[in-house]
Amino acid sequence: MRRRAMYALPAVLVAVAALTAWELYVELGAVNPELLPAPHAIAVSLWGNGGLLWTNFKITAEEVVLGLALALASGFVLAVAIHLSPLLRRGIYPHAVGSQAVPIAVISPLLVLWWGFGIFPKLFVIALICFFPVVVTTVDALSAVDPDQLKLLRTLDASRWQALRFAELPAALPAALSGARIALAVGVIGAFIAETTTATTGPYAGLGREIVTDLNSLQTQRAYAAAVVLFAFAIACFYALTLAERRLVPWSTRPRGARP
Amino acid sequence: MAVGLKTEERASDDALSLARARAAVSVSDVTRTYAEPSGGSDPVRALAGVSLHAERGELLAIVGPSGCGKTTLLELICGLQAPDAGSVRCAPAALMPQRDLLLPWLSALDNAALALRLGGTRRAQARARAATLFAELGLDGFQQARPHELSGGMRQRVAFVRTLLSGKPLLCLDEPFGALDAITRAEMQGWLARALAREPRTVVLVTHDVEEAVLLADRVAVLSARPGRVTEELTVELPRPRSRTEAAVVALRERALSALGLGDARGSASGERSRKRDT
Numbered sequence: 408m409r410r411r412a413m414y415a416l417p418a419v420l421v422a423v424a425a426l427t428a429w430e431l432y433v434e435l436g437a438v439n440p441e442l443l444p445a446p447h448a449i450a451v452s453l454w455g456n457g458g459l460l461w462t463n464f465k466i467t468a469e470e471v472v473l474g475l476a477l478a479l480a481s482g483f484v485l486a487v488a489i490h491l492s493p494l495l496r497r498g499i500y501p502h503a504v505g506s507q508a509v510p511i512a513v514i515s516p517l518l519v520l521w522w523g524f525g526i527f528p529k530l531f532v533i534a535l536i537c538f539f540p541v542v543v544t545t546v547d548a549l550s551a552v553d554p555d556q557l558k559l560l561r562t563l564d565a566s567r568w569q570a571l572r573f574a575e576l577p578a579a580l581p582a583a584l585s586g587a588r589i590a591l592a593v594g595v596i597g598a599f600i601a602e603t604t605t606a607t608t609g610p611y612a613g614l615g616r617e618i619v620t621d622l623n624s625l626q627t628q629r630a631y632a633a634a635v636v637l638f639a640f641a642i643a644c645f646y647a648l649t650l651a652e653r654r655l656v657p658w659s660t661r662p663r664g665a666r667p
Numbered sequence: 668m669a670v671g672l673k674t675e676e677r678a679s680d681d682a683l684s685l686a687r688a689r690a691a692v693s694v695s696d697v698t699r700t701y702a703e704p705s706g707g708s709d710p711v712r713a714l715a716g717v718s719l720h721a722e723r724g725e726l727l728a729i730v731g732p733s734g735c736g737k738t739t740l741l742e743l744i745c746g747l748q749a750p751d752a753g754s755v756r757c758a759p760a761a762l763m764p765q766r767d768l769l770l771p772w773l774s775a776l777d778n779a780a781l782a783l784r785l786g787g788t789r790r791a792q793a794r795a796r797a798a799t800l801f802a803e804l805g806l807d808g809f810q811q812a813r814p815h816e817l818s819g820g821m822r823q824r825v826a827f828v829r830t831l832l833s834g835k836p837l838l839c840l841d842e843p844f845g846a847l848d849a850i851t852r853a854e855m856q857g858w859l860a861r862a863l864a865r866e867p868r869t870v871v872l873v874t875h876d877v878e879e880a881v882l883l884a885d886r887v888a889v890l891s892a893r894p895g896r897v898t899e900e901l902t903v904e905l906p907r908p909r910s911r912t913e914a915a916v917v918a919l920r921e922r923a924l925s926a927l928g929l930g931d932a933r934g935s936a937s938g939e940r941s942r943k944r945d946t
Contacts, residue, residue: 553768555764555766555768556768556770558742558747558762558764559762559764559768560785561747562745562746562747562760562761562762562833562839563761563781563782563785563786563829563833564785564786564833565785566785569785573770573773573781573784573785574770577770577772578772580772656772657813658771658772658813658815659771
């Protein structure tokens with residue numbers, strides 16, 4: 408426990424230093440607090456608006472988790488398909504790259520037209536933003552499998568499917584999870600984009616929407632408080648995935664001091 | 668006692684084709700050329716007119732200098748490559764590569780049982796069969812260990828069990844002990860000899876260790892430097908287990924070394940362990 412605290416110490420020190428500088432910057436009157444509230448004011452707002460932030464956080468968290476799951480599943484399946492079929496690689500890969508350049512605002516009215524005001528258009532937007540790093544890392548890892556390993560499997564009469572199952576998929580899993588971590592980092596901002604570009608009913612639907620509404624009504628402190636929640640959520644997700652990785656690929660995350 | 672020192676003469680063509688029909692390995696006049704790996708203009712001639720055969724149940728060792736095409740030869744025998752010229756006819760072969768290539772995500776037991784799993788055996792049954800060999804080969808207690816938790820010698824044994832359990836009549840071992848330290852290697856050689864005595868197979872053993880070849884093999888084929896060709900075949904008619912200090916073993920070793928162009932004086936320079944420094 409103590410070692411873990413020591414491990415987190417640098418991050419805590421960086422946060423304290425940044426917050427102190429920020430606080431001084433605002434307190435010394437260098438900037439209008441309407442534009443940049445001081446950290447202590449944001450903390451007060453966070454405390455005071457706990458209920459509202461929690462409600463909106465639950466909506467956003469659901470979007471991020473489901474959207475990421477969709478992105479990981481579709482990205483992994485697409486990567487395997489691209490790996491197995493040179494035709495698909497040539498036919499789909501360039502378009503997957505291109506899909507990353509599509510401004511979401513262009514397609515969001517269409518998504519709402521298809522799927523309405525619910526969660527589905529938002530999941531699609533998050534998945535669209537997040538699937539790409541998973542595809543790239545997984546495709547690369549699948550084709551980086553040791554050729555000698557595949558030769559060996561051939562002499563043991565492994566079928567194409569068995570080579571995939573016993574060698575290529577497990578070998579690609581660590582890279583796919585690295586892709587997932589990148590996807591997660593953009594997934595939270597993806598949720599913000601999804602919420603602010605697709606039409607929604609009701610006063611508040613998610614932290615992204617709340618931030619935009621608060622900024623428009625000069626509730627800057629609450630907008631910042633919501634941003635703090637997103638910030639913390641991204642960090643929590645990242646470490647949750649790191650923990651999952653240790654479970655899923657114990658062979659590639661060995662305990663320190665183990666034989667290399 | 669028959670002294671195992673005999674150079675095989677090229678038999679007449681008739682006798683040769685008769686022998687091939689029974690042989691587990693029959694490689695005749697094989698040539699293999701690669702495009703230069705670094706993109707240069709000259710193709711690399713790995714093998715030039717290699718002929719080899721091994722009877723069923725025989726252990727054939729192939730020795731030669733580095734880069735003489737030994738691994739190419741094994742891949743031809745295993746059907747992983749096709750020759751440019753000549754013919755290769757072999758019993759179904761399982762390869763034990765130079766690096767153990769154990770799958771890091773599988774336990775030692777599951778790695779050993781891999782060939783069975785690939786052949787469609789159910790997991791529990793495959794594990795049970797591998798487990799019986801684990802006990803025999805001194806791997807008991809390491810069934811659940813992952814490959815990175817095993818020593819080099821243990822990893823090679825697991826790889827050997829995997830090769831053995833493929834059920835193929837022909838085993839191709841590519842410098843199986845090359846990466847091990849001298850003590851472990853000596854242990855492993857003894858262990859391989861016992862394992863094959865229990866479960867006889869045809870074996871093609873590629874090694875750069877002449878002594879290892881003489882200790883283990885029925886016949887030793889000496890390959891020249893690239894492009895590889897067979898310069899000499901020695902028959903080792905010595906009872907097993909053999910000791911590295913017996914006179915006949917030492918004599919054969921010297922014979923093979925001189926076939927490699929390495930006299931006794933240069934023996935240690937070639938990487939061959941010299942035990943006779945004081946004489």
